[in-house]
Amino acid sequence: MKAMKQFKKAYGTYDGQRVVWGLIFLSPWLLGFLFFFLVPLVTSLRYSLSTVEATAEGLKLTFVGLSNFVEALTVNPNFNRELIESIIDILVDVPLVLIFSLFIAVILNQEFFGRSVSRSIFFLPVILASGVIAGLEAESLVQEINQQNASAGGIAGALGAFELERIMLRAGVSSFIVEYLSGSVTRIYEIVSLSGVQILIFLAGIQTIAPQVYEAAKIEGATGYEAFWKITLPMVSPLILVNLIYTIIDSFARSPVTELIMSTGFNSFNFGLSSAMAWLYFISIMIILALSTYLISKKVFYQD
Amino acid sequence: MKTRKKKRLTFDKIKQHAWSIIRFILVVGLSFVILYPILQKISTAFKDPQDLYSPVVVWIPENFTLDNIRHAMSTMDYWNTLGNTFLLAAVTTILTTASCALAGYAFARLRFKGTNILFFGVILTILVPPTTILIPMYMNLREFSLGGIIPLLTGDTVNLLDSYWPFILTSITANSLKAGLYIFIFMQFFRGIPKAIEEAAYIDGANMGTTFFRIMLPNATPALVTVLLFSFVWQWNDSFYTTTYLTSSKVMSTQLSSLPYNLAIALEGGTSNIDPFYLSMVQDTGILLVILPLIIMYLFVQRYFVQSIERTGVVG
Numbered sequence: 001m002k003a004m005k006q007f008k009k010a011y012g013t014y015d016g017q018r019v020v021w022g023l024i025f026l027s028p029w030l031l032g033f034l035f036f037f038l039v040p041l042v043t044s045l046r047y048s049l050s051t052v053e054a055t056a057e058g059l060k061l062t063f064v065g066l067s068n069f070v071e072a073l074t075v076n077p078n079f080n081r082e083l084i085e086s087i088i089d090i091l092v093d094v095p096l097v098l099i100f101s102l103f104i105a106v107i108l109n110q111e112f113f114g115r116s117v118s119r120s121i122f123f124l125p126v127i128l129a130s131g132v133i134a135g136l137e138a139e140s141l142v143q144e145i146n147q148q149n150a151s152a153g154g155i156a157g158a159l160g161a162f163e164l165e166r167i168m169l170r171a172g173v174s175s176f177i178v179e180y181l182s183g184s185v186t187r188i189y190e191i192v193s194l195s196g197v198q199i200l201i202f203l204a205g206i207q208t209i210a211p212q213v214y215e216a217a218k219i220e221g222a223t224g225y226e227a228f229w230k231i232t233l234p235m236v237s238p239l240i241l242v243n244l245i246y247t248i249i250d251s252f253a254r255s256p257v258t259e260l261i262m263s264t265g266f267n268s269f270n271f272g273l274s275s276a277m278a279w280l281y282f283i284s285i286m287i288i289l290a291l292s293t294y295l296i297s298k299k300v301f302y303q304d
Numbered sequence: 305m306k307t308r309k310k311k312r313l314t315f316d317k318i319k320q321h322a323w324s325i326i327r328f329i330l331v332v333g334l335s336f337v338i339l340y341p342i343l344q345k346i347s348t349a350f351k352d353p354q355d356l357y358s359p360v361v362v363w364i365p366e367n368f369t370l371d372n373i374r375h376a377m378s379t380m381d382y383w384n385t386l387g388n389t390f391l392l393a394a395v396t397t398i399l400t401t402a403s404c405a406l407a408g409y410a411f412a413r414l415r416f417k418g419t420n421i422l423f424f425g426v427i428l429t430i431l432v433p434p435t436t437i438l439i440p441m442y443m444n445l446r447e448f449s450l451g452g453i454i455p456l457l458t459g460d461t462v463n464l465l466d467s468y469w470p471f472i473l474t475s476i477t478a479n480s481l482k483a484g485l486y487i488f489i490f491m492q493f494f495r496g497i498p499k500a501i502e503e504a505a506y507i508d509g510a511n512m513g514t515t516f517f518r519i520m521l522p523n524a525t526p527a528l529v530t531v532l533l534f535s536f537v538w539q540w541n542d543s544f545y546t547t548t549y550l551t552s553s554k555v556m557s558t559q560l561s562s563l564p565y566n567l568a569i570a571l572e573g574g575t576s577n578i579d580p581f582y583l584s585m586v587q588d589t590g591i592l593l594v595i596l597p598l599i600i601m602y603l604f605v606q607r608y609f610v611q612s613i614e615r616t617g618v619v620g
Contacts, residue, residue: 014506021512022414026422029407029487032477033425040440041432047439104334107327114331120606121335127537127598128342189337252433258544261435266548271439278436285433 048275068276078260079277083284086255090288093194094247096184098240101195105202106232119203125196194251198243205239206232234301241296245289252285342599345592349373353582372589379567380559380590386597389556392468393539396475400486400535401528403478408490409516413502430484434544442548445470470549471539481538481545486531493527494520529608537598556594563590 048068050061072079108119168178184191209231217227261281265274343363352367376382411423445464464470474480478487497520505515521528543557550558559566564583602609 017512018414019416022410022416022419024513025406025410025414025516028403028476029426029478030422032403032474032479033429035444036441036474036477036479037425037429037432037437040437040444043440043443044437107331110327112324112327112331118331118335120602121338123606123609124338124602126534127541127602128595188334189340192334192337249431249433258433258435262438262548265439266442274439275436278433278438282433282436286431289431 044275044278047271048279050272052271064272068272069280071273072277072280076273076277079257079280082255082257082260083281086252086257087284087288089255090248090251092180092183093191093251094244094292096191097195097198097247098243100191101198101243102202102236102240104195104199105206106228108199108203109206122199123196125193126200128193194247197250198247201239201243201246202236205236209235237300238302241293241300244292244296248285248289248292252281257281342592342595345588348585349589349592351585353579353585372586373593375567375570376563376586376590376593379563379570379586380556380593381554382593385554385556385559388554389540390597392471392555393536395468396471396480396539397532397536399472399475400478400480400483401531403476404483404486404531405490405521405524405528406516407478408487409494409520411487411491412494413499414512426484426487429479430482430488434481438548445549465549466551466553468550468553471545481535481542486535489531490524490527493524497523525608529605533602533605533609536601540598541594560587560590560594563587 046061049065050063051068053060053062074080104122108115108122165178165182168181169175213231213235214227217231222230257277261274261277264270264277347363347365349372350368350370351365351372352369355365355367407426411419411426442465448462448464464473471480475483501519502515505519506512510518541557543561546555546557547561564587567583567586
């Protein structure tokens with residue numbers, strides 16, 4: 001009885017009830033987190049540090065230290081190359097995706113004819129460019145043929161890009177930047193399809209900025225250009241961080257390393273090596289995330 | 305004085321018009337870039353193989369045919385697959401949304417000591433790539449014991465692979481595909497609802513459960529729509545989990561990736577003599593068939609969706 005009373009005293013209050021209900025609400029997630037995340041994560045770490053043999057009584061683990069990691073980095077012919085390739089891809093893509101999606105979000109936030117239609121179209125990549133479809137799209141042969149057919153009329157276009165490149169080089173722009181820009185123009189579809197969610201996040205962020213701020217700036221004589229750099233950009237800068245993290249994670253999920261890890265695990269049944277690869281992959285994501293977050297978060301502006 | 309003012313006005317007007325024209329061209333051009341693959345697939349779906357090589361045909365086929373669609377449909381076992389996929393995506397979507405909404409609300413409002421540590425767990429689920437935990441998950445589900453409880457009852461572990469159970473279990477416990485992101489969305493949204501509403505409900509005699517279901521949830525429609533749409537679409541297109549957990553059941557993504565192979569077998573009984581371009585054509589048609597239900601759905605939902613993002617807490 002006494003214990004009951006004590007319990008009531010502790011958890012009968014408003015704050016006490018919050019704790020109880022909080023635990024009730026969190027329990028499904030907590031169970032899943034333990035069974036479907038934490039346990040597999042630890043197991044995967046154990047696999048990566050040992051050789052895994054399938055015997056009659058189940059899996060037999062023999063501790064071998066870091067040799068799986070060494071094998072993944074030095075012996076395996078593909079892992080190194082593919083990991084570095086996907087890291088380079090990310091370094092190239094992330095700034096483009098961020099700038100592009102912010103630009104589009106600013107445009108879609110303005111009033112113009114056909115805004116709602118174009119908004120719907122710009123969110124289409126969220127649906128179209130995910131999972132299996134994005135992968136198949138890249139290797140479609142029909143696309144190739146159509147491009148071949150179209151290139152008869154497309155010479156003018158190619159020439160245009162070429163011409164612009166030369167003008168920029170003559171003007172003294174460094175050749176690295178020129179190549180980066182012209183490369184991004186030719187990969188425009190890829191960039192558009194990568195930035196569906198990011199546009200959405202930026203757009204939602206821009207809409208939370210109070211219109212009074214812009215009004216005040218306009219009265220003080222600010223142009224639209226100044227308003228963007230002095231108001232919009234600082235106000236959405238926390239979201240640049242969010243989008244940066246999302247883009248990095250998302251582009252890693254699309255990288256061919258994932259497939260290599262899966263085929264090592266399920267086709268050649270080398271669970272130890274596969275887990276070691278997966279951990280290396282995870283560690284490299286974390287390093288990139290930590291570095292870029294560190295660089296960006298210094299510039300982020302928080303209103304409160 | 306007067307004339308000067310007038311001049312400036314016109315200059316501003318010209319600037320405005322120029323910008324709106326540039327903006328229009330940009331928007332139309334980029335929309336075309338996005339729509340181009342879909343349009344191309346629609347045109348490919350009706351093309352005869354010989355049209356593919358004809359330099360005259362660009363968009364409208366010369367020999368109109370429904371063969372591609374028929375082949376793709378029969379090889380994919382379309383209607384059956386559509387039913388399976390719809391069932392799977394709908395079940396996981398509803399369960400995921402429910403469990404993530406609960407967790408998101410708890411993280412936003414029902415805070416206690418240790419909430420921050422638990423939230424770090426959510427961040428961790430977002431950051432760790434699913435590949436890292438895939439193999440232990442696979443082994444775990446093949447000999448599923450729920451921490452030793454099931455063997456106590458039945459004497460043996462259960463093999464959950466090749467059934468919908470892995471999807472149901474992970475989504476009911478908010479650990480399915482990208483669930484961390486959904487928890488985050490819900491948390492941000494619930495944070496934006498004023499605390500006074502909850503306190504008023506408490507004074508009127510509602511407990512936390514009632515407050516959540518009767519007051520908070522109906523207010524959270526934008527977040528609900530966003531999460532429902534995301535999780536449905538991503539589950540529909542997902543090939544990562546479906547190829548691992550579902551080996552024989554027919555769902556869209558697995559059927560799609562094996563479509564050319566299956567078609568070659570169906571046509572010739574082997575993979576040797578068939579034009580790879582024709583296979584690719586049928587596969588494009590297959591992609592169109594897979595995304596068609598999604599696009600139709602999107603047409604109906606997009607109004608709510610576009611509205612909802614204006615009010616969701618996707619934003620921090």
